[in-house]
Amino acid sequence: MFQAIGRFSYRFRWLLIGVWIALFGVSVVAAPLLADVLTGTFANPDSPAERSGDLIQEKFNQGPTTLLIVFRSPDLEAQGSEFQAAQAAALEQLRAAGIPHLQDVQTFQSTGSTQLISQDGRSSVAVLNFDASKQMVQAEIQAIRVALSESSLETYVTGEAAADADLTTSSFRDLQRVELYGLPVALVALVFMFGSLVSAALPVVTGGLAVTVTLGSMYLLGRATSMSIFAMNTATLLGLAVAIDYALFMVWRFREELHRGASVAEAVEVTVARAGRSVFFSGIAVMVGVVGLMFFPSPGLRSLGIGGLLVVFFSVAASLTFMPALMGVLGRRVNAVPVIRLHAAHEGRLAQRWARLLLRRPWASILAGIAVAALLIAPAFTMKTQMTDANTLPAGAESRQGLVILDQEFDREALSPLSVMVTWEGDGSVDMGRAAGLFMYGQQLTVLPGVESVLSPFTLSGLSDPAALAGLWPQFQQLFNDPDGFAIPAEGISVAGQIITADQLQQFKQLVKASIAKGGVLFRVVSETPPSSPESRELVERILATDPGSDYQLHVAGESASSADFFNELSTWFPWVFVWVVLVSLGVFIILLRSLVLPVLAVIVNLFTIAMSYGCLVLIFQGDTFESLLRFTSSGAIDAVIPIVLLCILFGITMDYAVFMLTRMHERWDRTHDNRLSVVTGVVRTGRVIASAALLVVIVTGAFAFTSIAQTKMLGLGIAFAIIVDIILVRLTLLPAIMSYLGASNWWWPRRH
Numbered sequence: 001m002f003q004a005i006g007r008f009s010y011r012f013r014w015l016l017i018g019v020w021i022a023l024f025g026v027s028v029v030a031a032p033l034l035a036d037v038l039t040g041t042f043a044n045p046d047s048p049a050e051r052s053g054d055l056i057q058e059k060f061n062q063g064p065t066t067l068l069i070v071f072r073s074p075d076l077e078a079q080g081s082e083f084q085a086a087q088a089a090a091l092e093q094l095r096a097a098g099i100p101h102l103q104d105v106q107t108f109q110s111t112g113s114t115q116l117i118s119q120d121g122r123s124s125v126a127v128l129n130f131d132a133s134k135q136m137v138q139a140e141i142q143a144i145r146v147a148l149s150e151s152s153l154e155t156y157v158t159g160e161a162a163a164d165a166d167l168t169t170s171s172f173r174d175l176q177r178v179e180l181y182g183l184p185v186a187l188v189a190l191v192f193m194f195g196s197l198v199s200a201a202l203p204v205v206t207g208g209l210a211v212t213v214t215l216g217s218m219y220l221l222g223r224a225t226s227m228s229i230f231a232m233n234t235a236t237l238l239g240l241a242v243a244i245d246y247a248l249f250m251v252w253r254f255r256e257e258l259h260r261g262a263s264v265a266e267a268v269e270v271t272v273a274r275a276g277r278s279v280f281f282s283g284i285a286v287m288v289g290v291v292g293l294m295f296f297p298s299p300g301l302r303s304l305g306i307g308g309l310l311v312v313f314f315s316v317a318a319s320l321t322f323m324p325a326l327m328g329v330l331g332r333r334v335n336a337v338p339v340i341r342l343h344a345a346h347e348g349r350l351a352q353r354w355a356r357l358l359l360r361r362p363w364a365s366i367l368a369g370i371a372v373a374a375l376l377i378a379p380a381f382t383m384k385t386q387m388t389d390a391n392t393l394p395a396g397a398e399s400r401q402g403l404v405i406l407d408q409e410f411d412r413e414a415l416s417p418l419s420v421m422v423t424w425e426g427d428g429s430v431d432m433g434r435a436a437g438l439f440m441y442g443q444q445l446t447v448l449p450g451v452e453s454v455l456s457p458f459t460l461s462g463l464s465d466p467a468a469l470a471g472l473w474p475q476f477q478q479l480f481n482d483p484d485g486f487a488i489p490a491e492g493i494s495v496a497g498q499i500i501t502a503d504q505l506q507q508f509k510q511l512v513k514a515s516i517a518k519g520g521v522l523f524r525v526v527s528e529t530p531p532s533s534p535e536s537r538e539l540v541e542r543i544l545a546t547d548p549g550s551d552y553q554l555h556v557a558g559e560s561a562s563s564a565d566f567f568n569e570l571s572t573w574f575p576w577v578f579v580w581v582v583l584v585s586l587g588v589f590i591i592l593l594r595s596l597v598l599p600v601l602a603v604i605v606n607l608f609t610i611a612m613s614y615g616c617l618v619l620i621f622q623g624d625t626f627e628s629l630l631r632f633t634s635s636g637a638i639d640a641v642i643p644i645v646l647l648c649i650l651f652g653i654t655m656d657y658a659v660f661m662l663t664r665m666h667e668r669w670d671r672t673h674d675n676r677l678s679v680v681t682g683v684v685r686t687g688r689v690i691a692s693a694a695l696l697v698v699i700v701t702g703a704f705a706f707t708s709i710a711q712t713k714m715l716g717l718g719i720a721f722a723i724i725v726d727i728i729l730v731r732l733t734l735l736p737a738i739m740s741y742l743g744a745s746n747w748w749w750p751r752r753h
Helices: 001-013 013-036 048-059 081-094 134-138 143-149 162-193 196-223 229-259 264-295 298-334 349-360 360-380 398-409 432-446 466-481 503-516 534-544 557-591 597-622 641-672 676-704 709-748
Strands: 065-072 101-104 123-132 154-156 418-423 451-453 494-496 498-501 519-529 553-557
Touching: 001 013, 001 264, 001 298, 013 196, 013 298, 013 432, 048 418, 048 553, 048 557, 065 134, 065 162, 065 466, 081 101, 081 123, 081 143, 101 418, 123 398, 123 534, 134 162, 143 154, 143 162, 154 162, 154 398, 154 557, 162 196, 162 229, 162 398, 162 676, 196 229, 196 298, 229 264, 229 298, 229 641, 229 676, 229 709, 264 298, 264 557, 264 641, 298 557, 298 641, 349 360, 349 534, 360 641, 360 709, 418 534, 418 557, 432 451, 432 519, 466 503, 498 503, 503 519, 519 534, 534 553, 534 557, 553 557, 557 597, 557 641, 557 676, 597 641, 641 676, 641 709, 676 709
Parallel strands: none
Antiparallel strands: 065 123, 065 154, 101 123, 418 519, 418 553, 451 519, 494 498
16 A cells, blocks of 8 residues: 555655645645634533533623733822722723623722732732633733723733733744744754755655644634644644654655665655555554543643644655655755765664664663663652643733732632532522521531632621521512612611611622522632642532532532533543553554564553653652743642643654664564564664654754743653653663563464464
């Protein structure tokens, strides 16, 4: 089959090149429009927390998206008239700008809530509610910032939609930076590998082609389904790594065939038949890994899998069609524009000496390799994970600056409470019996471990027992069931000898309107710990375990609830993804190598590589040692999606090197049935090319360490370190050493008698 592809690619070389150029041209136009269709969230809209949030919004006529604007002054008191006048003027400018879907604005002035004033008294928060999706609000962030730019106060627009907008801007800027620095360095490295500028340029051209066509395809998909902004980063990183690698292997084999005296047509055919076959199976191995990401219910994670699948598909397709066609056109001019003269042969002396050393003392290589691997793996056992938030953004991003102010100077927990709604069937009214039941449930919530406070009409200070509620009931029955029709007496009301003023009644009325709807009551539960903390996720589980009564349904929403659902999804689906990746990769290798022993060995050493990558991530990102060097802020944890994405990507990328080395060994085993000679041949013939390919991957993925988004840094460096340890410790040390011990058992395959 692959020989036929080679013949076809050579015969119709100009047609194939024309098709790829046309695809590239269309994609160049579409790729810049990605910013309009990508989002930043990993939340699953079908999760219990998101469905509960939708129900709360419906019950209380709330918009689905919220933005926070932090107003700050170094001189003015936030509660002072001058500060409040400046804030009101800024918000009036915002209203005058006609921002679409802006439903209402809540401030200290309109609510009297001191939670909207910072602890140092110099900042205030305005809460903007929108009756539109996060993606629609994200498109208006720049207009909102422009409308606020004339304010005499410092302003910071933050919240999920603002963070997504900043992520999109930073991601596009980062990709330009990677292209500016990473690709030229890769080109220089390729020149040193091939000695010729034309040969060196081919892998870079193919990598850029595959990534650009992928981004254009992602734009079309993003218009039809939810796609995360991180899918663009992941696809670009993975695409540059595998596409350049695959093209490198193709050029290497093509030059080798020409050196042996083959004609251009024969060289193209053999290249596709041999190196192309390896590229195809390597691509299958990588696609098996990234398909695992599509198991997760989260659209964000699924979009990472879709982006990875697309870029690997186009990388393989370009390597099997565009590259042979281009090499067919170039012919022996593939060696044109020589830059340096190479003296190293494929069977280099260094590679031969290394292979003989491994086979002479394999036990020493195995022990040393396992010892170093254990040291690198050990930190992985201390890994902590957390949800993606604005802290992944560069320090200069406005949404992150606003979040830092909220975290440091405000009661962040009170600004992001858990929304606990109790609903019931029937006429939806609140009678005395139902009020008593809701009061008792409110008391359950207030005594839960980890609860700082509970805000609702049934948990106010002074309502310490049902008798107090019964005393208030004659005055408040109408207020609970018809707040708009409740007239507040100018003199207030007297309850048990105490006067409740008209201002207090007005605030209580607003609380009732925000907390009681037909057939539902909302309790706002403030946690003692930050919303993204493990302790807040545990509080969600405790709330879900409470019993409001047989006649009630319980709904829990909020940042902590969404985080708890996401972690539950990860823990539920991760084992299945792991099994999928391991078993299907094992099957691919069994088919490719016609051996039952080597595929198992390849999978085991791959798991070693991934575990070492996890350990390196913990050493670098979980502490603050490398913060200034890599320009990130450590949160003491690793982004929760990174270990999963690394598993799915690395299993495929590292399989590339196993495929190219083991297939060369298998070719020699079929001819000689000499295990020692097969191992030596595999190391000598492929050692230099896979080391070169690995160097390119390290250059391209390592360039992502200089991006501004912490999550992208983690992914890029995680892959780079994994490739380094994989080549040095696993591919060129442990694997050959272990194979020398196994002998002919490496190639065992059951035969029919």
